[in-house]
Amino acid sequence: MNRTRRTLLGGAAALTLIGLAAPAALAAPAAPAHNTHHPKHAPVGVRILTPTPGSNAGSGGKGWMVDLVAVYPSLKASGFTGPQLTGPAAHANTAPFPGAFSTGADEHLPGLVVLGSTTNxxxxxxxxxxxxxxxxxxxxxxxxTQKHFVAIQDTWIVGAPILGSNVNTTLTVAIIKDRNHDGIYNDAPATVPDANHDGRIDAADLRALGVVGGIQTVRLHLAGE
Known part of the structure; x- marks a missing residue:
C-alpha cells in the first residue's frame, strides 16, 4: 500500500472515530487528509459529546458536564502530556494523575479552546x-491510538455557576492552529480577543485567531435551582 493510500485511510479512520462517538445532529468537522507527517496537512478535529443541543442541564447553573473528543495525527502533534484527574481545592495537582485547575489553556492539551457565551x-x-x-x-x-491518529477524551464536571443559572448559553470549542510552526498544536490562548469588535466572543473570533479542523458549538439552557 503506497503512502498516499495509507494517509487517506488514516484520515478517514480519525474522522470516523469522531463521527461515531457523537450525536448525529452534530456534523463531523472537516479535515484534510494529505500528509500525516506534519500537523498542517493532517486530520484534526474536535467533537462535543455532552451536552447535546437544547439540553436543560444541571441545577442552579452547576452539576452539569462538558465531554469532548479531540483527534490529532499523532500524540506528539497533540501536545498531550499525560492523563489528568484534577479539580478545585484539594483535588488540584494530586496523585496519581495531577493537573492544574484554573482558567486558561490546559497544559495537558494545550491547543484546545473552550468558550461559554455567558461566562462571568x-x-x-x-x-x-x-x-x-x-x-x-x-x-x-x-x-x-492508531498508526495515523490519536484520540483524546476531555471531561469537565461544572461545579459552580460560572456560566450563570437559569440562562441560555452557547459552548464553542476548537483546536487552535499551529501558530508557532513547531509541529505541535499547543498555541491556545488564555483569553480570546474580540477580533471583530462586535461585543461578542464567538466562532468568528476563533476563526480570526486561526483554528484547525472546524469549530463546534452547542446551545443549551442552564437550569436554575
Missing part, C-alpha cells in the same frame, strides 16, 4: 465570554 467576569481568573475554560477540565485521557 466577576470571579478571579474569569474575564467573561473570552475566557478559555479548557484548563478547568477534570479528566483527560488517551482513548485510542
Amino acid at each position: 467576569s466577576t470571579l478571579p481568573g474569569f474575564t467573561g465570554p473570552g475566557t478559555n475554560l479548557a484548563n478547568l477540565f477534570n479528566l483527560t485521557s488517551q482513548i485510542d
Whole structure:
C-alpha cells in the first residue's frame, strides 16, 4: 500500500472515530487528509459529546458536564502530556494523575479552546465570554491510538455557576492552529480577543485567531435551582 493510500485511510479512520462517538445532529468537522507527517496537512478535529443541543442541564447553573473528543495525527502533534484527574481545592495537582485547575489553556492539551457565551467576569481568573475554560477540565485521557491518529477524551464536571443559572448559553470549542510552526498544536490562548469588535466572543473570533479542523458549538439552557 503506497503512502498516499495509507494517509487517506488514516484520515478517514480519525474522522470516523469522531463521527461515531457523537450525536448525529452534530456534523463531523472537516479535515484534510494529505500528509500525516506534519500537523498542517493532517486530520484534526474536535467533537462535543455532552451536552447535546437544547439540553436543560444541571441545577442552579452547576452539576452539569462538558465531554469532548479531540483527534490529532499523532500524540506528539497533540501536545498531550499525560492523563489528568484534577479539580478545585484539594483535588488540584494530586496523585496519581495531577493537573492544574484554573482558567486558561490546559497544559495537558494545550491547543484546545473552550468558550461559554455567558461566562462571568466577576470571579478571579474569569474575564467573561473570552475566557478559555479548557484548563478547568477534570479528566483527560488517551482513548485510542492508531498508526495515523490519536484520540483524546476531555471531561469537565461544572461545579459552580460560572456560566450563570437559569440562562441560555452557547459552548464553542476548537483546536487552535499551529501558530508557532513547531509541529505541535499547543498555541491556545488564555483569553480570546474580540477580533471583530462586535461585543461578542464567538466562532468568528476563533476563526480570526486561526483554528484547525472546524469549530463546534452547542446551545443549551442552564437550569436554575
